[in-house]
Every structure is written in C-alpha cells, then in structure tokens.
Amino acid sequence: MTSQLPIVVIGGGTAGCTVVSTLAAMTSLPIVLIEPGLSSVHDDEPAFFDVLSDETLSREVQTTLVDGGEDKPYTQAQVLGGGSAINGLLLTGEEPSFVSGLTRMATEADCGQVATALLAENGRFSRLWWNGGRWNPGRAVQHLVDEGRVTVIAESVTYLEHAQRVIKVAHTTNEAIEGSLFVMCAGALTTPALLLHSSLERAVSGIGDGLQNHPTVTFSVLLKTPGSQRFDATVVRDSLSSSGAQLLTIAYERTNSENVTNGLISISLMDPESRGGVWRSNTAMQNDFNMLATMRDRVAMREAVRELIATAMSPSFSAISTHVSVDSDGTSVETLDVMKNVELDEWIAANLTVVSHAASSCHEIVDADGKVRGVGNLYIADSSILHSVPSCSPAGPVVVEAARIARTLGETLI
Numbered sequence: 001m002t003s004q005l006p007i008v009v010i011g012g013g014t015a016g017c018t019v020v021s022t023l024a025a026m027t028s029l030p031i032v033l034i035e036p037g038l039s040s041v042h043d044d045e046p047a048f049f050d051v052l053s054d055e056t057l058s059r060e061v062q063t064t065l066v067d068g069g070e071d072k073p074y075t076q077a078q079v080l081g082g083g084s085a086i087n088g089l090l091l092t093g094e095e096p097s098f099v100s101g102l103t104r105m106a107t108e109a110d111c112g113q114v115a116t117a118l119l120a121e122n123g124r125f126s127r128l129w130w131n132g133g134r135w136n137p138g139r140a141v142q143h144l145v146d147e148g149r150v151t152v153i154a155e156s157v158t159y160l161e162h163a164q165r166v167i168k169v170a171h172t173t174n175e176a177i178e179g180s181l182f183v184m185c186a187g188a189l190t191t192p193a194l195l196l197h198s199s200l201e202r203a204v205s206g207i208g209d210g211l212q213n214h215p216t217v218t219f220s221v222l223l224k225t226p227g228s229q230r231f232d233a234t235v236v237r238d239s240l241s242s243s244g245a246q247l248l249t250i251a252y253e254r255t256n257s258e259n260v261t262n263g264l265i266s267i268s269l270m271d272p273e274s275r276g277g278v279w280r281s282n283t284a285m286q287n288d289f290n291m292l293a294t295m296r297d298r299v300a301m302r303e304a305v306r307e308l309i310a311t312a313m314s315p316s317f318s319a320i321s322t323h324v325s326v327d328s329d330g331t332s333v334e335t336l337d338v339m340k341n342v343e344l345d346e347w348i349a350a351n352l353t354v355v356s357h358a359a360s361s362c363h364e365i366v367d368a369d370g371k372v373r374g375v376g377n378l379y380i381a382d383s384s385i386l387h388s389v390p391s392c393s394p395a396g397p398v399v400v401e402a403a404r405i406a407r408t409l410g411e412t413l414i
C-alpha cells in the first residue's frame with residue numbers, strides 16, 4: 001500500500017473502537033474515525049439504568065419487531081465506545097481472551113432482591129463487563145486521539161461516494177473524507193442503511209438481508225420493599241425449550257433510573273431462526289426484525305413465556321413482590337397464566353420488548369475477512385456481519401470478530 005490516504009472507520013462503537021485500536025498498533029497509516037457521539041463520563045458508574053438515562057449517549061430508531069406489527073423505538077448507542085459505553089454490563093458467554101482481567105463474575109454482594117430471587121429459581125451469576133470500571137473500548141481510542149495517532153470527526157456519515165466498485169469518499173453534512181480503505185462499523189441497522197443509501201445494491205446483492213434480534217418478553221415485579229442495588233443486573237438463568245431452543249432469563253433490580261418500586265424479569269429466545277431485513281423504500285430506510293416467523297420460534301417463545309410466568313408466581317418471587325404486571329396497563333401475571341396457546345401467542349406478538357441486540361444484516365455480503373464482495377476497498381466489522389445473533393449477550397462476539405477482522409486487515413498493511 002503506497003497511498004497515504006487514511007483508513008476511514010465509520011462508527012466508533014464496540015466494533016469501531018476495537019478496529020481502530022487494533023489497526024493503530026499494526027500500521028503507521030493515518031486512521032480517521034467518523035463517530036457522531038462524544039466520550040462518556042459514566043465509565044465508573046455500575047448502575048446500567050443511570051448510564052442509560054443520559055440521553056446524550058443514545059438515540060432512538062423506529063423498528064418493526066413482528067411482520068405487520070406496530071413500530072417500536074430501538075435504543076441505538078451514539079457515543080464513543082457505542083453499545084459498550086451504555087450496555088447492561090452482562091457478559092453471559094465466555095470472556096474474550098484479550099479483555100482478560102477487565103471483566104469479572106458477579107458475586108452475592110452485587111445482587112439485589114430480584115437477582116437473589118432468580119438465583120433461588122435455578123439462576124446463576126453472570127460475568128460483568130466490569131472490574132472496578134466499565135469495559136469501554138472508547139477509552140483506548142481517546143488515548144490514541146490525545147497522542148495524535150487517530151483523528152476523530154464528530155459527525156454522521158450520510159453516504160459513500162464510489163466509482164468503478166471502489167469507495168472514494170465518505171460524506172458527512174460538513175465534510176468529505178477521502179480514504180484508502182473504509183471499514184463500516186455503524187451497527188447492524190445503520191451499516192446496511194448507509195450502503196443502500198449509497199446505491200451500492202447495484203454492485204452488491206443481499207445488503208440488509210438476514211437481520212436478527214432476540215425476541216424478548218418482560219414482566220414488571222412490584223416489590224414489597226422498594227430498593228435498588230449497585231448493579232442493576234447480575235443474575236441470569238439458562239434453559240431450553242422442548243425443541244432445544246436456548247432461553248435466557250434476566251433479573252433487573254429496577255425498571256429505569258427513577259423507578260425503584262418495581263424490578264423486571266425478562267426472557268429471551270437466544271437462538272432464533274427467524275430473519276428480517278433492512279431495505280430502502282424510495283428514499284426512506286425501513287427495517288423489520290420479522291421475529292417469530294417460524295413455528296419453532298413461536299412455540300419456543302410460548303414455552304419461554306410459560307416459564308417466565310412460573311418464575312413470577314414461584315415462592316421466591318412471591319416472597320419479594322405483591323404484584324407482577326405483564327404489560328403497561330398493569331395486567332396481572334395470573335391473567336396470562338390461564339390463556340390458551342392461541343391467545344397467548346397473539347399476546348406475545350403484541351407485547352414483545354425491544355432489546356438492542358440487532359445483528360446479521362450484512363453477513364451475506366462479506367467474505368471471511370469482512371471484505372465486501374465486489375467492492376475493492378470496503379470492509380465491515382460490526383454486529384451486522386455475525387452469521388446470526390449470538391446465543392449469549394452479543395458484545396463479546398462483536399468484539400472478537402471486530403478484532404479478528406482488524407488483525408487480518410492489519411497484516412496486509414505496512
């Protein structure tokens with residue numbers, strides 16, 4: 001590579017910051033990161049809902065969860081470090097080896113009453129993206145910026161200019177940034193939207209196809225003794241449906257930063273089959289997660305909700321709560337318990353909760369090294385390239401894949 005045009009990374013979230021710091025250690029080429037969000041000042045704050053209540057760190061995107069269903073707002077990180085700067089701190093799968101020591105297992109001392117109740121109902125401690133502070137890859141990038149090694153442009157990319165299947169310029173409202181290589185890391189909803197908005201579908205087919213997320217249902221637990229805890233979520237429970245689908249229950253001590261009278265319990269289908277997409281209709285971008293589109297997913301989710309009902313009505317939860325509501329109208333869990341399967345299926349489709357685990361919307365258009373097939377200098381390294389939504393909390397697999405793609409790319413650079 002002879003050009004001194006920079007490597008341009010678009011989106012400085014979990015993947016983007018991992019790519020920037022990995023590449024910065026492997027090449028002396030200039031690196032420009034385009035990220036509209038600023039640095040977070042909350043990396044020492046363990047309470048997830050307190051961080052999330054800082055509205056400067058995220059924005060809402062309208063999403064469709066089930067085909068034909070009404071749109072619901074999806075929380076999308078907009079901060080240096082992305083989802084890792086604001087996420088729930090849960091690391092339910094393996095710890096990526098290169099963050100060894102920066103995460104730790106939750107302990108009894110971290111648990112509040114909702115977590116303790118789930119622990120008594122076959123729950124287990126989760127690993128946390130925390131060891132005296134939040135693991136946020138934006139911090140490493142901030143050092144590189146301070147040292148003059150990386151330039152950050154605090155704007156949103158609006159489209160990519162290209163000619164003869166080579167990307168030339170990333171455009172923002174105020175800037176046109178030329179580059180030698182472009183690495184997309186704007187997240188599983190925005191990365192395909194930007195490629196489509198740049199009219200790349202003429203060169204690459206399959207952009208946006210295969211979008212996935214974890215179908216989730218949440219109940220609100222009215223606590224006998226209101227209170228919060230240092231961490232909002234520390235205990236989870238793994239289980240299987242009759243078809244072997246993987247389910248994950250999570251206990252939360254509060255419903256948001258202000259409500260300490262209620263906790264939450266949620267259950268998610270962690271290995272869904274159903275897939276949706278991101279597409280362009282005229283000039284507007286649209287998406288549909290198309291959850292519960294297969295019979296296997298619908299039955300698994302029904303069994304999941306029956307499991308959550310049993311948990312909510314268990315002695316451990318009865319001991320801490322006076323009422324469990326299943327929707328914003330305060331409908332009791334007992335009402336759900338007596339529903340027949342058909343009625344329960346309809347209720348589930350209408351009451352799915354949005355979780356910010358979008359993935360896989362570009363997995364069909366990249367090769368094993370994250371290179372977009374058919375475009376000379378375009379890579380993708382964020383959650384959109386995962387083959388399917390991870391069956392554990394997603395930040396771990398996103399980090400591992402981003403680091404692998406950056407290392408492979410870095411080896412081709414001098």
Ligand SMILES: Cc1cc2nc3c(=O)[nH]c(=O)nc-3n(C[C@H](O)[C@H](O)[C@H](O)COP(=O)(O)OP(=O)(O)OC[C@H]3O[C@@H](n4cnc5c(N)ncnc54)[C@H](O)[C@@H]3O)c2cc1C
Binds near residue numbers: 014075190382398
């Ligand atoms: C509220 C919340 C709670 C979560 N809880 C957990 C959890 O407990 N455990 C877990 O493992 N995972 C959790 N996740 C999911 C996890 O954080 C994400 O899977 C992961 O961060 C996705 O990484 P990414 O790099 O693909 O996208 P992101 O980290 O979202 O990064 C995308 C970045 O692109 C930027 N961007 C967007 N549009 C543009 C544009 N036009 N131009 C330039 N930049 C742009 C955004 O500002 C953002 O910084 C949570 C996520 C959220 C939002």
